[in-house]
Amino acid sequence: MNFIETRGNAGGFAPEVPFSQAILHPAASYGGLYVPKTLPEIDTAFIERYRNASYQALAKAVLDLFEIDIEESVIDEALARYKAFDNPEEPAPVVQIESDLFVNELYHGPTRAFKDMALQPFGYILSALAKKLNQNYLILAATSGDTGPATLEAFADRENIQVACLYPAGGTSDVQRLQMVTEAAKNLKVIGIEGNFDDAQSALKSLLASDTFKARLKERDIALSAANSVNFGRIIFQIIYHIRAYIALVEQGVIQTGDRIYITVPSGNFGNALGAYYAKKMGLPVEKILITSNANNVLAELINTGLYDIREKSLILTNSPAMDILKSSNVERVLFDKFGAERTKTLMTQLNEEGRYALTEEELAVLREDFDAIDTDDAYGLKIIKRYADKGYVMDPHTATCLKAYENLKEKALPMVICSTAEWTKFAPTMLMAIEESDEKKSDLEALQRISEKLGIEITPRVQALFEKPIVHKDVVAKDEIESKILEFIQSAS
Numbered sequence: 001m002n003f004i005e006t007r008g009n010a011g012g013f014a015p016e017v018p019f020s021q022a023i024l025h026p027a028a029s030y031g032g033l034y035v036p037k038t039l040p041e042i043d044t045a046f047i048e049r050y051r052n053a054s055y056q057a058l059a060k061a062v063l064d065l066f067e068i069d070i071e072e073s074v075i076d077e078a079l080a081r082y083k084a085f086d087n088p089e090e091p092a093p094v095v096q097i098e099s100d101l102f103v104n105e106l107y108h109g110p111t112r113a114f115k116d117m118a119l120q121p122f123g124y125i126l127s128a129l130a131k132k133l134n135q136n137y138l139i140l141a142a143t144s145g146d147t148g149p150a151t152l153e154a155f156a157d158r159e160n161i162q163v164a165c166l167y168p169a170g171g172t173s174d175v176q177r178l179q180m181v182t183e184a185a186k187n188l189k190v191i192g193i194e195g196n197f198d199d200a201q202s203a204l205k206s207l208l209a210s211d212t213f214k215a216r217l218k219e220r221d222i223a224l225s226a227a228n229s230v231n232f233g234r235i236i237f238q239i240i241y242h243i244r245a246y247i248a249l250v251e252q253g254v255i256q257t258g259d260r261i262y263i264t265v266p267s268g269n270f271g272n273a274l275g276a277y278y279a280k281k282m283g284l285p286v287e288k289i290l291i292t293s294n295a296n297n298v299l300a301e302l303i304n305t306g307l308y309d310i311r312e313k314s315l316i317l318t319n320s321p322a323m324d325i326l327k328s329s330n331v332e333r334v335l336f337d338k339f340g341a342e343r344t345k346t347l348m349t350q351l352n353e354e355g356r357y358a359l360t361e362e363e364l365a366v367l368r369e370d371f372d373a374i375d376t377d378d379a380y381g382l383k384i385i386k387r388y389a390d391k392g393y394v395m396d397p398h399t400a401t402c403l404k405a406y407e408n409l410k411e412k413a414l415p416m417v418i419c420s421t422a423e424w425t426k427f428a429p430t431m432l433m434a435i436e437e438s439d440e441k442k443s444d445l446e447a448l449q450r451i452s453e454k455l456g457i458e459i460t461p462r463v464q465a466l467f468e469k470p471i472v473h474k475d476v477v478a479k480d481e482i483e484s485k486i487l488e489f490i491q492s493a494s
């Protein structure tokens with residue numbers, strides 16, 4: 001199956017490209033993204049066939065439907081990455097917490113956030129492609145906390161790939177920072193930036209635009225690639241776990257094949273939600289996809305009013321930092337799917353130039369056939385964390401936003417699956433404030449220990465171990481030093 005561009009083709013690239021090309025060179029014409037030309041279909045027979053099958057078997061069948069140009073042996077190896085999850089047979093277990101509410105626990109991978117679900121297999125595929133082409137790639141990443149560790153872990157010791165990861169010094173949790181700065185693989189470089197996430201991201205952008213930087217990479221025959229959440233190589237793996245959750249409900253006797261469910265997704269860059277949308281479009285019986293936002297409510301506003309407007313908005317730092325976002329990239333793929341390339345290009349150009357776009361009433365109605373959305377605030381999240389911890393279920397602050405959709409948006413008496421995107425251990429200080437109903441923020445280590453004692457739950461061993469590992473990456477630099485630091489790294493490593 002081939003891939004086409006969300007803003008149309010400008011003539012510089014082929015009008016259609018295979019999967020391998022779309023993931024190696026994810027930037028499409030006019031600043032757009034690659035999307036599959038058509039979507040394969042899954043029917044009730046497909047769902048029945050993968051009842052009681054392993055996650056890997058289902059994943060392989062879904063990838064087969066997309067007819068991607070990746071060798072079978074590479075796909076098998078990529079899917080073998082799920083062996084590093086807590087339960088290799090069931091990397092994403094579905095757990096019941098109310099009679100009609102289920103949690104799709106997507107955080108059982110090496111870095112305890114749902115990003116491992118896609119980045120683990122994707123990292124293997126990208127490296128295998130690079131090796132086959134005999135080309136070295138540098139992957140640049142800027143992170144607010146979860147993407148960095150998951151990207152580093154996905155590419156550690158992978159051939160033909162080097163990763164340079166920028167994080168805002170002081171802007172992540174201790175656990176997130178330690179996950180990055182203790183990564184010992186030689187092909188990884190982690191650099192703290194004096195500034196916030198926006199500074200890290202803009203530093204990355206100016207690097208991509210720097211002629212000296214590009215010339216130095218060229219001298220060493222290193223190409224640039226990206227592993228951010230707009231890469232379709234990640235999205236394809238985010239379709240699978242939604243299908244698996246549905247099948248799990250069939251297996252648990254909650255629904256019969258063909259019955260509809262709700263899926264709720266705590267959203268930032270909209271990759272997880274897009275995976276659910278594609279699954280629905282492929283034929284998974286989903287009533288609606290419910291989106292939750294935190295105080296940065298751009299997505300909830302779009303889906304409720306048709307207006308995407310960031311002119312008066314500035315980023316608010318919340319307890320669910322992975323959802324702190326103003327420009328949510330993957331929404332573009334839904335716009336393309338519903339309204340076509342020409343309209344998508346118009347809307348995205350408006351957003352870039354004027355800081356806003358408005359859907360027509362008809363367009364909004366079309367969007368709302370598949371989506372509904374609601375926003376939340378930190379106080380609500382803290383209350384939910386406490387309520388469920390008291391009942392014996394521990395959920396992180398991102399997951400907690402989903403309860404707002406459960407309480408307000410469920411119009412029909414259908415079961416709901418909410419996506420749990422991180423383990424509580426990544427956000428322990430916030431968790432402790434919720435559980436103790438206190439305003440005092442403790443350190444990560446102290447909060448982990450107190451919660452562990454209070455609730456009688458174990459601190460995940462690999463999180464505990466972070467506090468004893470040697471710090472490998474000590475650089476914290478000003479923005480104008482980043483380029484030279486990365487060039488130094490490339491030279492020393494090659």
Ligand SMILES: *Cc1c(COP(=O)(O)O)cnc(C)c1O
Nearest residue numbers: 146268269270271272322421422
């Ligand atoms: C990345 C992330 C999200 C947001 O996912 P998107 O696919 O970007 O919408 C939500 N929660 C956590 C914990 C994350 O790491």
